Amino acid sequence: MSKEEQRVLLIDHSGTSLAIISKLICENIPNVKVDAAMNAAEAFHLLRRNKYALITTSRNLPDIDCHTLVNTIRIELFVKSTPLIILSGEKMGIFEEQMICDLVNGYFDKKLGQQKLVNYINSFLNTNPPIATISGNLLYVEDSATVALATKNLLEKHDYRYLHAKDAEQALQHLQHSFTRENSQPFDLLLTDIQLEGHMTGSDLIREIRHGLGLGYEQLPILVTTSSNYDTDPDGPNRIFSSGANDxxxxxxxxxxxxxxxxxxxxxxxxxxxxxxxxxxxxxxG
Incomplete structure (x- = not known):
């Protein structure tokens, strides 16, 4: 495998689906090697032998349920930082399932089409910069003036609309206020540092959003920035995902x-x- 090549693991009980997605990736994304598994046993064998840049799985496998699959990958096999996404053809109701959201980085409805699927997978592999940004209103939380300035410059460069909060308490007030005005929600995404000054940490803020305000993973996606060293703190990603972060x-x-x-x-x-x-x-x- 060349130095630039990345490995992707596809897990799906359907051989046809595996063949189609594998072909899409190989034809549209450069320097990617695809491995396929039709059940959990095959997937676990491959994960013990190889390091992957991305793991995708369907929700239905013949030998294991999705919840157990994801928990085994994240906890028993200790694959904590590799993005893991669920590909599903079941559009209605997919986002209501919260059983494994704390360990999964994303969901994709295959009915959105092949090109969007390629773009979605490619964005995790980061083989080339995105052509265009997807518009949305961001709530950005960062207490470091230096870091905030650099990040805000990037957000403005790509035409993201954002509101900057300097601590978790201020961010929570913005979110709470957004629900007092005709039950509207002006924010499409939360971008927050995990280590914040004040009474609340980034993890505290995320837990309050998920459990206090009751906002689900798809209703308000959360992207966490962290400077944690995973070599000295290998359980760090698991704690962040468990608090309610998407990525x-x-x-x-x-x-x-x-x-x-x-x-x-x-x-x-x-x-x-x-x-x-x-x-x-x-x-x-009706």
Missing amino acids: IIEKPVRESMLVARLNNLLMLRQQYLQIHQSTNQLKMN
Whole structure:
């Protein structure tokens, strides 16, 4: 395997689906090697032998349920920082499943089409910078003036709309206020540092959003920035995901990686809005 080549593991009980997705990746994303597993046993064998840049899985496997699969990968096999996404053809109801959200980086509805699937996978692999950003309103939380200035310059460069909060308490006030005005929510995504000054840490803020405000992973996606050293603190990613984060990006933040991860989560938010609009329309017509 060449130095630039990245490995992707596809897990799906359908051989046809594996063949289609593997072909899409190989034809559209450079320097990627694809391994395929039709069940959990094959996947675990490959994960013990190889290091992957991305893992994708379907929700239905013949020998294990999705919850156990993800927990085994993250905890028993200690694959903590590798992005893991679920690919599903079941559009309605996918975002209501919260059983494994703390260990999964994203979901993709295959009905959105092959090109969007390629773009979604490519954004995790970061083989090239995103062509265009997905619009959305961001709530950005960072207490370091230097870091905040650099990140805000990147956000403005890519035309993201954002509001900057200097601590978790201020961010929580903005979110709480957003629900007092005709039950509206002006924020599509939260970008926050995990280590914040004040009474609340980034993890405290995330837990309050998930459990106090009741905002789910797709309703308000959360991207965490961290300078933690995973070599000295290998359980760090698991704690962050367990608090309710969708994804993690390490500092210093690379521009292309930041835009790719923001696009991922804003796409997740857009899928959520599309589903709810369709559901509301069905209720009105019914």
